[in-house]
Amino acid sequence: MVSLDEVAHAAGVSAATASRALSGRGHVSAAARQRVTEAAERLGYVVSSAASTLASGRSRSIGVMIPDLHRWFFNSVLSGISDTLTRSGYDLTLYNVTRDVQLRREIFRAFLHRRRVDGVIVVALELDDWETKQLQELGLPVIVLGGPLHELPSMAIDDQAVTQLAADHLLALGHRKIGYIGGDQAFDADYHVPSRRRQGFISALHRYGIEADESLVQSADFTIEGGYAAAKQLYGAPGNHMTGIVAASDEMAIGALLAARDLGVSVPQQMSVIGIDGHELGHLFQLTTVDQQPVSQGHTAAEHMLRRVESDDKVTIDLPYSLVVRGSTAVPAHDAPNPCV
Amino acid sequence: MVSLDEVAHAAGVSAATASRALSGRGHVSAAARQRVTEAAERLGYVVSSAASTLASGRSRSIGVMIPDLHRWFFNSVLSGISDTLTRSGYDLTLYNVTRDVQLRREIFRAFLHRRRVDGVIVVALELDDWETKQLQELGLPVIVLGGPLHELPSMAIDDQAVTQLAADHLLALGHRKIGYIGGDQAFDADYHVPSRRRQGFISALHRYGIEADESLVQSADFTIEGGYAAAKQLYGAPGNHMTGIVAASDEMAIGALLAARDLGVSVPQQMSVIGIDGHELGHLFQLTTVDQQPVSQGHTAAEHMLRRVESDDKVTIDLPYSLVVRGSTAVPAHDAPNPCV
DNA sequence: ATTCAAACTGCAAGCGCTTCCAGTATGCCG
DNA sequence: CGGCATACTGGAAGCGCTTGCAGTTTGAAT
Numbered sequence: 001m002v003s004l005d006e007v008a009h010a011a012g013v014s015a016a017t018a019s020r021a022l023s024g025r026g027h028v029s030a031a032a033r034q035r036v037t038e039a040a041e042r043l044g045y046v047v048s049s050a051a052s053t054l055a056s057g058r059s060r061s062i063g064v065m066i067p068d069l070h071r072w073f074f075n076s077v078l079s080g081i082s083d084t085l086t087r088s089g090y091d092l093t094l095y096n097v098t099r100d101v102q103l104r105r106e107i108f109r110a111f112l113h114r115r116r117v118d119g120v121i122v123v124a125l126e127l128d129d130w131e132t133k134q135l136q137e138l139g140l141p142v143i144v145l146g147g148p149l150h151e152l153p154s155m156a157i158d159d160q161a162v163t164q165l166a167a168d169h170l171l172a173l174g175h176r177k178i179g180y181i182g183g184d185q186a187f188d189a190d191y192h193v194p195s196r197r198r199q200g201f202i203s204a205l206h207r208y209g210i211e212a213d214e215s216l217v218q219s220a221d222f223t224i225e226g227g228y229a230a231a232k233q234l235y236g237a238p239g240n241h242m243t244g245i246v247a248a249s250d251e252m253a254i255g256a257l258l259a260a261r262d263l264g265v266s267v268p269q270q271m272s273v274i275g276i277d278g279h280e281l282g283h284l285f286q287l288t289t290v291d292q293q294p295v296s297q298g299h300t301a302a303e304h305m306l307r308r309v310e311s312d313d314k315v316t317i318d319l320p321y322s323l324v325v326r327g328s329t330a331v332p333a334h335d336a337p338n339p340c341v
Numbered sequence: 342m343v344s345l346d347e348v349a350h351a352a353g354v355s356a357a358t359a360s361r362a363l364s365g366r367g368h369v370s371a372a373a374r375q376r377v378t379e380a381a382e383r384l385g386y387v388v389s390s391a392a393s394t395l396a397s398g399r400s401r402s403i404g405v406m407i408p409d410l411h412r413w414f415f416n417s418v419l420s421g422i423s424d425t426l427t428r429s430g431y432d433l434t435l436y437n438v439t440r441d442v443q444l445r446r447e448i449f450r451a452f453l454h455r456r457r458v459d460g461v462i463v464v465a466l467e468l469d470d471w472e473t474k475q476l477q478e479l480g481l482p483v484i485v486l487g488g489p490l491h492e493l494p495s496m497a498i499d500d501q502a503v504t505q506l507a508a509d510h511l512l513a514l515g516h517r518k519i520g521y522i523g524g525d526q527a528f529d530a531d532y533h534v535p536s537r538r539r540q541g542f543i544s545a546l547h548r549y550g551i552e553a554d555e556s557l558v559q560s561a562d563f564t565i566e567g568g569y570a571a572a573k574q575l576y577g578a579p580g581n582h583m584t585g586i587v588a589a590s591d592e593m594a595i596g597a598l599l600a601a602r603d604l605g606v607s608v609p610q611q612m613s614v615i616g617i618d619g620h621e622l623g624h625l626f627q628l629t630t631v632d633q634q635p636v637s638q639g640h641t642a643a644e645h646m647l648r649r650v651e652s653d654d655k656v657t658i659d660l661p662y663s664l665v666v667r668g669s670t671a672v673p674a675h676d677a678p679n680p681c682v
Numbered sequence: 683a684t685t686c687a688a689a690c691t692g693c694a695a696g697c698g699c700t701t702c703c704a705g706t707a708t709g710c711c712g
Numbered sequence: 713c714g715g716c717a718t719a720c721t722g723g724a725a726g727c728g729c730t731t732g733c734a735g736t737t738t739g740a741a742t
Contacts, residue, residue, distance in 0.1 A: 001456070001698095003698060014721065015698090016721075017721060027718090027721085029720060044454075047455065047698090048395070049455040050390075050400065051698035052700075054697085055726080056727085061434070070417070075410040075416050082435060086436075086447070091455070092434065093432050093435070094419075094434070095427075096427070107427065113387035114387055114388065114390040115342070224622060228625060255625075284599070346729095355693080357691075357731075358690085358692075360729065361731090367690090369690075370691090373690085373691085391727080392728035395699085396728075396731080398730095
């Protein structure tokens, strides 16, 4: 391993100057900088992260806490974060926060305090008070993606508005008996997203003077399998005259699409289905959705993190989203027979 | 931040003894260890990773290089690795190696050399000579998952045998006209896996005295969409009398299943489909597959890494796999009409 | 009781950088 | 041409820990 001293010596300057030349901090003559850069390049010098961190207090690494790598939304966000950090020369330390309570506690208790990171991006985790406190006590910039959480700077889409937009799309098409696949408090692992989306659905109906029919609301775990099972329940309920479904995630919507095929319910002729997320498979399934561009969310979060979120706290950033209309939604066939068994 | 000195002082010992007590290296009396541990706990002491790394040369962090976080196989492996590392108190530094050549080069040139990690696990990346050399020159333990790569210690399933097993399953059921969805050299982003699987398919046919029909072999990119498109090609080819499909990944197999539904080809009555991987959606789709337990692969890789792979090099570990028969495969209906258009 | 090894402990020397500080050189102003 | 600000540079002091070394104590073996 080449040390800074060797580079400095090769360039005919002191280690101090070499350090300044390479880091860009402080004054260095153009000539010296040139020689140092060349020597470093020639010798293949790479700064020792430990030494640099210890001396400067900066680690050039960001911690990312994320719940479930299998869920498309989360690994998309992670991709976005990773991309931006790598481009900026930052490392990414991954904390995969699973349902293992003990491990989770350990991550908050010890891992984060090792000061290996300059900041922490928390993706879609519902934090309890103790965890929030741990994060705050780090004295590091923290960004919560999928908030908002009042105690910490956060970025989030307006989940209620998003779901309302999805429901509005169906309502505007003329649907009136609309089913919902989402979650309730029991699924609030991530900032009440399930609750807030459900609320958005109900509000949308209210604005059309429709009372949500509890029998048309199904809970699921945001996965394809969960959506499939929930949709089967909805399709199977006799006489509900449902013509459309709003699913709180694209994965569940895809599940609903698969269930429809299995039961011979044609989409969009007999049933319109709309999801939320912008899943990569949406195109294949011709799924109408509200795209929340998770990769971009990752980019944005990382960029903000790199700017250190100087703005004191409670920074709450609203993220964009957009309706993408594909083939899974259409005006309801009022004359058609009830597709549900 | 509480320093080791404070802990040592609180426990009435020197920093050296406190360090030994907490790390477990060297001799410390039970009494001293007890007092140090208590003091550390009470003060909330957590070792500074930078200082510890600088002094000891060990960082308690493992780097993981992985290509595509969206692909289920990769994020499964990552989950497994992460789980094992976290349980052992290790951090995971994620290097998401995308198709961006410049970024990729930078990761190998600079990131790895920062000595932030004690070892590197490379998941399913086809390394060129220069990259292999960079890895070797690190002087760190490296494990390649999805090898084998002769130059570096690696772990892999026997891709040829796996695909042969899949094809054998169909052959044993009586299928003779079998299609294949996989890849050729053009898709060899990861250790010739596409090529080796294709070879396994061809060998299996040979053992039954069947020559592979080139028109029944389709290339795809291992995604659901890719499999869907490839399967449509196969189903659409007139007069091929194909009764079964081997897909080199579950995602492509699922694509084939979806295509079958869309074209009215019934599975398994008219068409048997088998995949490879053990995808979590396999259950929903009743997909027969060869499970290679990627999460366990992650565990195994991480465990080996933690044991530092003392054994010099060229450690090549064969990973297990198993056939999981579900509903997507059955004996061919010899009397049935050709399902293909 | 004597000897010796092993257990234990603290001192101090780093690990490889960054950065404060003080000193020298340079440029520009009046 | 003196004076002062500014650019540049190197010395040296850490950053917070680990560990070799040497000294002290203990226990067991003779």
